[in-house]
Amino acid sequence: MYGIFLPTLYTKYNRETTKDGIELFFDHGAPYFTVTNTGILDVIHEWESRGLIAEWREKFGIFDCISKSFIDPEEDLLSRKYVGLPGMNSICKALCNEPGVESKFGIGVAKMEWATDRNSWSLISLDGRFLGDFGGLIATDKILASPGFTNLTGHPPPLDMNLAPQLASRIEQVPFRSYFVLMLAFSEPLQTISVKGFSFKNSQVLTAAFCDSSKPGRSSASECWVLHSTEEYAKKVIAETGLEKASDTTFARVSEELLQEFQRTGLCTSEPYFMKAHRWGSAFPSASIAKEDKCLWDANKPLIVCGDFCVNPSIEGAIESGLAAASKFMEMCRRVAEQRI
Ligand SMILES: Cc1cc2nc3c(=O)[nH]c(=O)nc-3n(C[C@H](O)[C@H](O)[C@H](O)COP(=O)(O)OP(=O)(O)OC[C@H]3O[C@@H](n4cnc5c(N)ncnc54)[C@H](O)[C@@H]3O)c2cc1C
Numbered sequence: 001m002y003g004i005f006l007p008t009l010y011t012k013y014n015r016e017t018t019k020d021g022i023e024l025f026f027d028h029g030a031p032y033f034t035v036t037n038t039g040i041l042d043v044i045h046e047w048e049s050r051g052l053i054a055e056w057r058e059k060f061g062i063f064d065c066i067s068k069s070f071i072d073p074e075e076d077l078l079s080r081k082y083v084g085l086p087g088m089n090s091i092c093k094a095l096c097n098e099p100g101v102e103s104k105f106g107i108g109v110a111k112m113e114w115a116t117d118r119n120s121w122s123l124i125s126l127d128g129r130f131l132g133d134f135g136g137l138i139a140t141d142k143i144l145a146s147p148g149f150t151n152l153t154g155h156p157p158p159l160d161m162n163l164a165p166q167l168a169s170r171i172e173q174v175p176f177r178s179y180f181v182l183m184l185a186f187s188e189p190l191q192t193i194s195v196k197g198f199s200f201k202n203s204q205v206l207t208a209a210f211c212d213s214s215k216p217g218r219s220s221a222s223e224c225w226v227l228h229s230t231e232e233y234a235k236k237v238i239a240e241t242g243l244e245k246a247s248d249t250t251f252a253r254v255s256e257e258l259l260q261e262f263q264r265t266g267l268c269t270s271e272p273y274f275m276k277a278h279r280w281g282s283a284f285p286s287a288s289i290a291k292e293d294k295c296l297w298d299a300n301k302p303l304i305v306c307g308d309f310c311v312n313p314s315i316e317g318a319i320e321s322g323l324a325a326a327s328k329f330m331e332m333c334r335r336v337a338e339q340r341i
Helices: 038-049 090-096 148-153 165-172 231-241 248-264 315-340
Strands: 002-005 014-017 023-026 053-055 060-064 069-071 082-084 109-115 120-125 130-134 136-139 176-186 197-201 206-211 223-229 274-285 296-298 303-305
Touching: 014 274, 023 176, 023 223, 038 053, 038 315, 120 136, 136 315, 148 274, 165 296, 165 303, 176 231, 176 248, 206 248, 223 231, 223 248, 231 248, 231 274, 248 274, 296 315, 303 315
Parallel strands: 002 136, 060 197, 136 303
Antiparallel strands: 014 023, 053 082, 060 069, 109 120, 120 130, 176 223, 176 274, 197 206, 206 223, 296 303
16 A cells, blocks of 8 residues: 555635534635746646636735735736635645545544565554554654644654754754744625735734635625735744744734734724734745655655645645655555565
């Protein structure tokens, strides 16, 4: 059996239920993605034709917090913006339903053990369960060899440095940027906002805002917005509160501060009936560690590591890295099969 653990892009779509039982959906991670590499356009078109993604055709802008007005958009705002249907996790959901794929959810991998006698990897979950033996692994998160794993779980990182030292040392220290986001739901549309997504200029707290309910395939029963903090704001809060799991008090403070900044713009003309903050502790890697090969591997084990941190901190970068990992994996499988003949 082969294992691809850590399903990419899967968590960045959030279902919330209000106290009154209203279900709300937010893309609280990446609001959309763009494609610049024509080499992956075939994949994008296939997903589009299968109804997994669609173009988000709305007006986008830039809001200047000093003049309190929208200013002329720059060119890159005109690039095609794709969103998953009905949420950003649609692509991974579809991949999980491909024939021959068995998916497991809600399980954190705490340990990857290599058995030389069996030539296989054993995976152990955070609650100590044996998850199976695998002839090869593709892992999609840099946290598998980073101290950040211990901050979050109290466990040592899943990949022991001694098992794949060269690979582990490259992912161990990938620097990253943190962000907070605030999910908001309003019962009425915010009439003063003429665009459905915009970045903030001259704000130390907010970097962007996106109207999720304006995306194709979403419910428009409520108007849902997602606010993204600046990196500086997140740094300041994390310096005061630490990188461990944030407390309810921290989230309440962040919710208030992000909402207040939104209200100061004059664009937020009514009170949200729902708000919830989320912290992305390692939202964006600030280094690309495998620009050429697009993934890392240890052919002896066999283990492949891929993700946006290999190529570019974006969904496009993650797709490119995932495709490279898949092709490397097929090559490794062929080699194992040949050795058995
Ligand atoms: C706030 C925010 C805004 C963004 N905006 C944009 C944007 O506008 N456009 C764009 O293109 N990109 C954007 N991105 C970046 C984009 O979301 C990432 O580049 C992309 O999701 C990276 O995909 P990945 O597969 O490399 O990693 P991830 O999506 O992080 O996937 C890694 C997966 O591994 C799982 N995992 C980790 N450890 C374990 C474990 N031990 N056991 C089991 N599972 C584990 C995680 O739960 C996760 O599901 C944004 C990201 C954030 C957070």
